[in-house]
Amino acid sequence: MTRLAVLPVLLLPGCLCGSSFFGGDGDDAPVDSGPDADTDTDTDTGSDTESESDVPECEDDRLEDNNHDGEAVAVEDGEIVEDLVVCHNDDDWFSIPLTVGQFLEVTVRYAHSAQTDLGAQVIGQDGEVVLYSINSEDDDEIVRWWPWEAIGDGTYFFRVFGRPSPGGELDRTPYTVEFDVQDEVPCFPDDHEEDDAPDEAGALPPEDEGGDYTMCPADADFFEVDVPAGNSVVALTKYYSPHGHLDLDLLDETGSEVLATAFDYDPLDEASVFGREHLAFAPKVAGRYLLRVSGAADTTNEYALIAVLRDPCTDDAFEENDFVPWAAPLSPGTYDAQICWVDIDWYAFELAEGQTVMIDVLFSQALDTEDLDAYLFAPDTVSELDASSSADANEDLTTIAIETGTHYVVVQGFEDAENDYALDLRIE
Numbered sequence: 001m002t003r004l005a006v007l008p009v010l011l012l013p014g015c016l017c018g019s020s021f022f023g024g025d026g027d028d029a030p031v032d033s034g035p036d037a038d039t040d041t042d043t044d045t046g047s048d049t050e051s052e053s054d055v056p057e058c059e060d061d062r063l064e065d066n067n068h069d070g071e072a073v074a075v076e077d078g079e080i081v082e083d084l085v086v087c088h089n090d091d092d093w094f095s096i097p098l099t100v101g102q103f104l105e106v107t108v109r110y111a112h113s114a115q116t117d118l119g120a121q122v123i124g125q126d127g128e129v130v131l132y133s134i135n136s137e138d139d140d141e142i143v144r145w146w147p148w149e150a151i152g153d154g155t156y157f158f159r160v161f162g163r164p165s166p167g168g169e170l171d172r173t174p175y176t177v178e179f180d181v182q183d184e185v186p187c188f189p190d191d192h193e194e195d196d197a198p199d200e201a202g203a204l205p206p207e208d209e210g211g212d213y214t215m216c217p218a219d220a221d222f223f224e225v226d227v228p229a230g231n232s233v234v235a236l237t238k239y240y241s242p243h244g245h246l247d248l249d250l251l252d253e254t255g256s257e258v259l260a261t262a263f264d265y266d267p268l269d270e271a272s273v274f275g276r277e278h279l280a281f282a283p284k285v286a287g288r289y290l291l292r293v294s295g296a297a298d299t300t301n302e303y304a305l306i307a308v309l310r311d312p313c314t315d316d317a318f319e320e321n322d323f324v325p326w327a328a329p330l331s332p333g334t335y336d337a338q339i340c341w342v343d344i345d346w347y348a349f350e351l352a353e354g355q356t357v358m359i360d361v362l363f364s365q366a367l368d369t370e371d372l373d374a375y376l377f378a379p380d381t382v383s384e385l386d387a388s389s390s391a392d393a394n395e396d397l398t399t400i401a402i403e404t405g406t407h408y409v410v411v412q413g414f415e416d417a418e419n420d421y422a423l424d425l426r427i428e
Contacts, residue, residue, distance in 0.1 A: 058087035058172045067091045069127030069157050077181035084160075084177060086118060088170040092160040093123075096179060099153040101146070103182040106158055108141040110175035114165045118173060123157035131156075131273070135163055146185050148242035187216035187300045195221050198255030201290055210306035213293070215239075215246060220294040222255065227289055227309060232282035234341055235262070235291055235307040241275040244299035248277035251290040259289070263320045278322065280340065282312040313340035313418055321346050324381050327408060334424045337411070339372055341418055345411045349425060351401040356428045358398045359409050363421035365393040371414040372421055379405035389414070 072093040119135030132145040162170035195202040201222035205211025248262035262277035316338040318328040327346035361374045373389035376397040388395035
């Protein structure tokens, strides 16, 4: 029996995830498959949607057809476009020129319901790469975004789209869209301020959702963590790398001593727009501790945070191998390893064209929370060559290489599973 794994991928606040960290984006960006699903920029914009003529009972607006980047309506700073409509299977695209250092705020005003649910995206100059996406569960959508040096000056696209309930159709949804471009990047403090000092530390976000936060210049955010005896704290953040690096630390109750510093995955690669921090700490003494998120004095950024209390899990010697650039190199043999919560183990090995690789992932399983899955990837790290995701113990992978190069095997827990395992790699 096989089933789809729920991938423990950290998502970004508002712009890519709403407030949900796991399993789905909470926005229009489709959930990619495979353990490294969060490829950051290869997100389908859905620009091949049908026009309003496919839904004749919905009277569309005067700007149709503007259903993809080639039909985008040009707008300017300060422009307010009224009397617009999104119909079922309809996209509305706009284009606006921006330069590095400018700040874009777009407000989509409409009345939200289960049948009238809109989302919004900023799309790159190629009309394909989703740079920012939001789909809240209340009236109006507000996008705040700014381009950085690597993507440069040029014309960017803004997309408004419908999000009907599963199996349903979107009702005709009137809206107004307002465009505002500023020459400096402002910072909007989040609802959790003031939490800038140890004695102002705020509560942790809900474990099953995480939280969305803003980092303003000369800002630091403190969170209170009460750790019971025998527990560990695991915390993860995700943020925009181009907007400034952020650090994650765990401190003592007074905030005077740093007890643990997160491993820094920033950036994943040259194309990545996200940085990540991952911290796990098992204190020897139960009590109150502090998590601190901080940046450089002039940093303005957004970040997502999740933190949970769990039984301690001792990681293996291959860490930190949670992403492709840190994949642990292997030669044929048997290796002992460990999957902890939100852990993904990437391994790299060399194959010549025509060689056969056989991989066994061996583990004991009595509970679903001990279930592990395994995947085999081609050198491009995207093409899945084999997958093994049974609901019981042990997984096996095999393929005959069709190209020479570095191949990858990935092991992860199903949902929040943890377990130790042995990985046996054979090449013939």
